[in-house]
Amino acid sequence: MIEVIELTVNGDRHRIGVPSHYTLLETLRYVLGYTGSKQGCDKGDCGSCTVLVDGVPTLSCILPVQEAVGHEVTTVEGLAGPDGPHALQDAFDICGAAQCGFCTPGVLIAAASLLRQTESPSRQEIKTALSGNLCRCTGYTKIYEAVELAARAAREGRKPSELVQR
Numbered sequence: 516m517i518e519v520i521e522l523t524v525n526g527d528r529h530r531i532g533v534p535s536h537y538t539l540l541e542t543l544r545y546v547l548g549y550t551g552s553k554q555g556c557d558k559g560d561c562g563s564c565t566v567l568v569d570g571v572p573t574l575s576c577i578l579p580v581q582e583a584v585g586h587e588v589t590t591v592e593g594l595a596g597p598d599g600p601h602a603l604q605d606a607f608d609i610c611g612a613a614q615c616g617f618c619t620p621g622v623l624i625a626a627a628s629l630l631r632q633t634e635s636p637s638r639q640e641i642k643t644a645l646s647g648n649l650c651r652c653t654g655y656t657k658i659y660e661a662v663e664l665a666a667r668a669a670r671e672g673r674k675p676s677e678l679v680q681r
């Protein structure tokens with residue numbers, strides 16, 4: 516059955532028809548074309564589908580889309596601002612924190628949520644915040660370093676690229 520719903524994604528309101536059994540992830544990817552959020556395990560185990568719902572990191576692969584109606588959804592496409600990429604995106608690039616990149620959108624979303632809560636997270640706080648995001652490639656160290664670099668850049672009001680010699 517097709518259901519008509521209104522969904523707000525990255526500040527844009529969409530009125531769409533969706534199969535009533537769809538998850539938020541399926542709606543984002545296959546109805547709205549926001550393919551940044553990745554369909555990894557599709558059962559709540561890997562974190563690659565993480566989006567923000569009212570600012571809270573949420574596994575979109577296990578959230579029925581109806582439950583996102585009336586809430587603000589933010590995907591990785593919504594992280595960048597008018598001035599360019601989010602500091603985390605720059606930092607991931609600089610630190611080599613993405614390899615295949617499949618986990619990266621979910622990691623960026625979880626890390627962005629952490630940096631909104633604390634401007635100076637410890638390594639342990641970063642590990643805890645990203646513990647639901649599995650990466651098969653990086654070994655995590657570069658991811659943690661990138662989050663630390665982005666946090667430092669935000670604290671100092673500078674770009675990550677201004678803090679490192681390349």
Ligand code: FES
Pocket residue numbers: 553554555556557558559560561562563564565574575576577
């Ligand atoms: S795709 Fe959602 S947790 Fe893996």
Ligand code: FES
Pocket residue numbers: 612613614615616617618619649650651652653
């Ligand atoms: S960069 Fe490949 S899964 Fe994380």
